[in-house]
Amino acid sequence: MSEVPPATRDLLDFIAASPTPWHAVENVEERLRRAGYVEVREHDPSWNLDPGQRGWVTRAGGSIVAFRMGNKPSLEAGMRIVAAHTDSPNLRLKPHPDRQRHGYATLGVEPYGGVLLHTWLDRDLGISGRVSTRSADRRIETRLISVNRPICRIPSLAIHLNRGVNKDGLCLNAQDHLPPIWALSGDSPEALPDIRTFLAAELDVTAEAVLGFELCLHDIQPPTVSGLTGEFIHAPRLDNLGSCHPAVAALLTTDDLGCEATAVVALFDHEEIGSRTNRGAASSFLRDVLTRLAGGTRQALSRTVPRSFMASTDMAHGVHPNYPDKHDGEHRPVLGQGPALKTHHQWKYATDSEAMAVFRGLCQDANVPLQEFVSRSDMPCGSTVGPIIATELGLRAVDVGNPMLSMHSIREMASSQDPPHLQKALEHLFQAARL
Numbered sequence: 001m002s003e004v005p006p007a008t009r010d011l012l013d014f015i016a017a018s019p020t021p022w023h024a025v026e027n028v029e030e031r032l033r034r035a036g037y038v039e040v041r042e043h044d045p046s047w048n049l050d051p052g053q054r055g056w057v058t059r060a061g062g063s064i065v066a067f068r069m070g071n072k073p074s075l076e077a078g079m080r081i082v083a084a085h086t087d088s089p090n091l092r093l094k095p096h097p098d099r100q101r102h103g104y105a106t107l108g109v110e111p112y113g114g115v116l117l118h119t120w121l122d123r124d125l126g127i128s129g130r131v132s133t134r135s136a137d138r139r140i141e142t143r144l145i146s147v148n149r150p151i152c153r154i155p156s157l158a159i160h161l162n163r164g165v166n167k168d169g170l171c172l173n174a175q176d177h178l179p180p181i182w183a184l185s186g187d188s189p190e191a192l193p194d195i196r197t198f199l200a201a202e203l204d205v206t207a208e209a210v211l212g213f214e215l216c217l218h219d220i221q222p223p224t225v226s227g228l229t230g231e232f233i234h235a236p237r238l239d240n241l242g243s244c245h246p247a248v249a250a251l252l253t254t255d256d257l258g259c260e261a262t263a264v265v266a267l268f269d270h271e272e273i274g275s276r277t278n279r280g281a282a283s284s285f286l287r288d289v290l291t292r293l294a295g296g297t298r299q300a301l302s303r304t305v306p307r308s309f310m311a312s313t314d315m316a317h318g319v320h321p322n323y324p325d326k327h328d329g330e331h332r333p334v335l336g337q338g339p340a341l342k343t344h345h346q347w348k349y350a351t352d353s354e355a356m357a358v359f360r361g362l363c364q365d366a367n368v369p370l371q372e373f374v375s376r377s378d379m380p381c382g383s384t385v386g387p388i389i390a391t392e393l394g395l396r397a398v399d400v401g402n403p404m405l406s407m408h409s410i411r412e413m414a415s416s417q418d419p420p421h422l423q424k425a426l427e428h429l430f431q432a433a434r435l
Ligand SMILES: [Zn+2]
Pocket: 085, 239, 240, 314, 315, 384
């Protein structure tokens, strides 16, 4: 059996406990709190930013920036920033999801991000997300919910009713073919279950108190170690909790090393829908926080940026043995051989040659193997938060991530050995006095 590193076991626990971006942020907050970090808020007039001070700030529930002030002022030592995204493609309930269809109660859903739709068929699905209620004294309270039992399913169509499916491919209409079944309803409208009544029972409030929700479906099958000798992991949301976890772990394991540079972990919601939202990587969130950390003025931040460096971490496409031609011949990352640096000359990734050299040097010092990914020249390239933030702030940056298969599937696949590789590289980034 391959030995499964503790960091990988911890990643799988983190993923299981984080069915939505809001749960991921809550779990990151819990880890930070246990390590002695203190929450600050954007509306607080001042934050304690003494050398070595540690804290975090959230925006809109799904985005979080954690920081540890360096022993030297950031004007002198710069910042070491690791960015990632908390959201993953999934199916989300519509505001009025209850539908009666031919004796079944189904739920109206909408795809969030680039969902690999067919992977959601025939799964044991739970419901998770956040619900806002209004109390008798008119206070709005938002609570997280995770119903981790097989409460609904999107059944596939029998092959006898779709004879050409294996030859012609499966074509799914997002409006008509994705609503999951969650009950038998008969034909009378009174028998139709009601989502608000369900939520009220789960949260122990009245149905009238439920005034807003963002609810996702999730696969309740737990993440697992897999393969002949335990060399793989199978899990939902590896893209991109598989990067959020090493980022936070690297921050916490370097807490006691007296690092000179200010360390920042910025985890954003809404990457899968383009980042241009009030909490996404293209929002003011990171600039607002970094400005305060740098000393409070725009000039202080602009003087800090040239001494700073960012690793934008997001999962990479490993080569698929059944589809090797989908990769450029000289750039085919393999699972288990370390993170892949991603470059794209049209700036879908922020890596340039100088930043590449800096990060490669860090990996050499850390004894971390490094691979490279470039997309085929005749295929469109994906992107991530790296180029958005680097453009907005003027940061030197690399895009890097562990390779995986089945990206955006409800159940993805990666190496059990790679998570600590990325964590180690990021630890060296946080410790680096000069870059
Ligand atoms: Zn991603």
